[in-house]
Amino acid sequence: MNGIHDIGGKHGFGPVVVEQNEPYFHEEWESRMLAMMIACFGAGVFNVDQFRRPIETMKPGHYLLSSYYEKWLCTVEQNCIDVGIVTREEVDARHKQLMKEKMA
Amino acid sequence: MINKVTVEMMPIVLATGDPARVDEPIPAKFKEGDKVIVLEVNAPTHNRLPSYIKGKVGTVTFDHGVFVFPDTSAHRKGPKPQHVYTVTFTAQEVWGEAGHPSDRLYADIWDDYMRHA
Amino acid sequence: MALAQENVLIPDVGLRVKALESLLAEKGAIDPKSLDLLVEAFETRIGPKNGAKVIAKAWVDPEYKKWLMKDGTAAIKSLGYSGVQGENMVVIENTPTVHNVVVCTLCSCYPWPTLGLPPIWFKSAPYRARVVIEPRAVLREFGLEIADDVEVRVWDSTAELRYLVMPMRPAGTENFNEAQLAELVTRDSMIGTGLALAPGK
Structure with a gap:
């Protein structure tokens, strides 16, 4: 698809910003996301192509602003829904519950 | 499962x-040294073809063997196995005068994305 | 509309990751303990030191280098580095007349077993958009000035091949052993946005 991910040759993104001494993970959830991705891949939830597809269909604004691990969440979640392991409603409900618990 | x-x-x-x-004996459509044109693939489905090389002429530089085809695989429609090649483009073929005369671009391209030039 | 589909960042994204992980664990699709193991592997064993050992060996061992250039996957696997995102490895050699640099414009493909996880800049829009159209300007930002008569080759990892750049062996390292040489091989030198370090730097 001619998606927002296809950015080779585009102008206007500004300089390449290099973070010195970049840690492997900036937050713990990023490491969980990496591991969950590989575990789901290993379990047969998706292959490399099925993994990429939902990232490319993210809304352009979301795609450009989100970190790579947030993109991974989108595709792992979508693939788990596609193969019938979870439903969007279940993830939404659990997410809301955890946010509520955090506020309490 | x-x-x-x-x-x-x-x-x-x-x-x-x-x-x-x-691991299937799929024949290659192209051989090293062939001049190829990258097709205008504009389907809304998944592919692995960057827009900046569509319609450009390049040279097949290396045949990597047979791979799963992303366009079908991404949509759970089977592997449609075919060859993948590294294709070389001059920077000026791709970018016109914005390309440096010494420079080249290398992309890995499946059989179904190209035709002979 | 579901949270993950909105045209903004996911609120409290870490908690949504936690939500998904807990659901997948409850449904028996993942084992959280195997996730711990994986994180540990990336934090301790999988990184550019692996790739540096490959390059250093190729610098001192002509037979190994020949094998590495011909069958990167097998030669790299012989040192113990293989698997996820390193399934099909191709090594490309810098010379006095050719400078190679690697990108993945469509996503962020990167050879994990030899280089670890990619830095944020490699996955970022500016690098992916620009290095294909103005590689010399991007390399200049990394401190590399490439002479006009040197050919810059930009490799866009559009398929399942993963590229590792073999930087030139620095001058003045004739008496260095493999371990000393490996210290000079930086991550960026194996992406192509840097050179191997000069000895003593």
């Missing part, structure tokens, strides 16, 4: 990965 990855399986998953290679 979901097979949960256990602690014991994890090192194997990590060390094996997803080769995406297909």
Whole structure:
């Protein structure tokens, strides 16, 4: 698809910003996301192509602003829904519950 | 079919990965040295063809063998195995005068994305 | 509309990851303990030191280098580095007349077993958009000035091949052993946005 991910040759993104001494993970959830991705891949939830597809269909604004691990969440979640392991409603409900618990 | 990855399986998953290679004697449509034109693939479905090389003329530089085809694989429609080649483009073929005369671009391209020039 | 589909960042994204992980664990699709193991592997064993050992060996061992250039996957696997995102490896050699640099414009493909996880800049829009159209300007930002008569080759990892750049062996390292040489091989030198370090730097 001619998606927002296809950015080779585009102008206007500004300089390449290099973070010195970049840690492997900036937050713990990023490491969980990496591991969950590989575990789901290993379990047969998706292959490399099925993994990429939902990232490319993210809304352009979301795609450009989100970190790579947030993109991974989108595709792992979508693939788990596609193969019938979870439903969007279940993830939404659990997410809301955890946010509520955090506020309490 | 979901097979949960256990602690014991994890090192194997990590060390094996997803080769995406297909061990089938599929004939190659192109050979090294062939001049090719990259097709205008504009389907709304998944592909692995960057827009900046569509319609450009390049040279087949290396045949990597047979791989799963992303366009079908991404949509759970089977592997449609075919050859993948590294194709070389001059920077000026791709970018016109914005390209440096000395420079080249290399992209890996499946059979179905090209025709002979 | 579901949270993950909105045209903004996911609120409290870490908690949504936690939500998904807990659901997948409850449904028996993942084992959280195997996730711990994986994180540990990336934090301790999988990184550019692996790739540096490959390059250093190729610098001192002509037979190994020949094998590495011909069958990167097998030669790299012989040192113990293989698997996820390193399934099909191709090594490309810098010379006095050719400078190679690697990108993945469509996503962020990167050879994990030899280089670890990619830095944020490699996955970022500016690098992916620009290095294909103005590689010399991007390399200049990394401190590399490439002479006009040197050919810059930009490799866009559009398929399942993963590229590792073999930087030139620095001058003045004739008496260095493999371990000393490996210290000079930086991550960026194996992406192509840097050179191997000069000895003593």
